[in-house]
Amino acid sequence: MPHFIVEYTDNIKDDARIDELLRKVNEILISYSPIFPVGGIRSRAIELQHYYIADGSEDDAFVHATLKIGAGRSESDKKAVCDELFNMIQDHFSDLFNKRYLALSLELYEFSEAGTYKKNNIHKRYNKA
Numbered sequence: 001m002p003h004f005i006v007e008y009t010d011n012i013k014d015d016a017r018i019d020e021l022l023r024k025v026n027e028i029l030i031s032y033s034p035i036f037p038v039g040g041i042r043s044r045a046i047e048l049q050h051y052y053i054a055d056g057s058e059d060d061a062f063v064h065a066t067l068k069i070g071a072g073r074s075e076s077d078k079k080a081v082c083d084e085l086f087n088m089i090q091d092h093f094s095d096l097f098n099k100r101y102l103a104l105s106l107e108l109y110e111f112s113e114a115g116t117y118k119k120n121n122i123h124k125r126y127n128k129a
Contacts, residue, residue: 001040002067003044003067004026004065004067005045005068006043006044008047018045022044026041035077038126039123040122059100063093064106066107070112071110
């Protein structure tokens, strides 16, 4: 953990630069190591083809991101990373936001370790002490 999932409407796919967005996300999350172990960071995007926004009368678009983390980080750490991520998202989509109707959002989802199952040998690469 953390996992970053971004959903975006397909009507912005040509201008959204999603690969670049995911790279920026990982750079931010890596900068918070050891709060977030590098070997556990996952970022992914889901292009939405079926959606309905507002009353459906315009070619509206949205980008919704979810940051999933396990419990145990301080409130100040969670706020700092979410503030930095959302500021980056706003900056990344600023040109699109200025030329079309677009909703941007970020949600933090924190869960307990109970009920999650993980096996990951990627961590070994970063834990060479």
